[in-house]
Amino acid sequence: MRKLGLIGGMSWVSTRSYYDHINRLVQRRAEPLASAPLIIDSLDFRRLHGLHEAQDWARAAQVLGESARHLEAAGATAIVIGANSMHKVYDEVAAQVDIPIIHIAECVGKRMQRDGATNAALIGTRNVMTENFYRQHLVAHGVDLTPPDMANVEILDRIIYDELMLGKATRDAERALKTMISRKEQDGVEAIVLACTELELVVDVDANVLPIFDSTRIHCEAAVDWIMGGD
Known part of the structure; x- marks a missing residue:
């Protein structure tokens, strides 16, 4: 198996999910006692929180590039x-190394194209939902994304940054996400892209009113494909 590097700590909750998903997939594909050959650099998220200005993101690119x-x-x-x-600075980080960095949104776009998903709502943090760096990868694979609902953006940012990134998964957050997704289904949306690694704590990915494309699981599957010798 090939050795994979994981830039983590954004948040530690997310890193825990990656470690769990990747190892369970390796175990399933190899044998029960197998575990993934991983190198994890868990960053201090305080250095990467509250990025707003161009210079903030330039600093983030330096931190992730060093990692x-x-x-x-x-x-x-x-x-x-x-x-x-953090895939907002993907290009700047990828330019600093000679090995591939597996792009999360590209993996999601390919999966959606394979599954014939052409209409979806994107749910995640503010910059993922409102900026083009993530959305363009899905659109390039034939996915028509609904415009971001700014009321949802405010709710999601509060849940993600004030609760989930601290390891808190509350019933109120579960209800809020369930209501949000149900309303999308009523509006004619055909699928949900769960584009925040912590949201699986409060969203039932496997049993929902709409198909859920969970970026974390899809990214981990692509990572394990690499570990097991795929392209």
């Missing part, structure tokens, strides 16, 4: 960034 270089030097043959929002 990527460390992982490459430690023997990683490919890298995943364990956060949707």
Whole structure:
């Protein structure tokens, strides 16, 4: 199996999910006692929280780039960034290493195209929902995305940053997400892209009113494909 590098800590909750999903998939594909060959660089999220201005994101690109270089030097043959929002600086980070970085939104777009999903709502943090860096990858794979509902953006940012990233999964948050998704279904949306790694804590990915494309699971599946020798 090939060694994978994971840039984590954004948040630690997300990193825990990546570690769990990747190892369970490796175990399933290899044998019961198998575990994934991983190098994890868990960053201090305080250095990467509240990014607004261009200089903030330039600093984030430096922090993630340094992490990527460390992982490459430690023997990683490919890298995943364990956060949707940080893919805003994907190009700048990828330019700093000579090994591939597996793009989360590209993986989701390919999966949706394979499954014939052409109409969806994107649910995640503010920059993922409102900016083009993530949406363009899904649109390029034939997915028509509904415009972001700014009321939902405010609700989601509060739930994600004030609760989920602290490891808190409340019934109120579960109800809020269930209502949000149900309303999307009533509006004619055909699928949901769960584009925040922590949201699986309060969304039933496997049993919902709409098909859920969970970016974390899809990204982890692509990571395990690499580990097991795929392209």
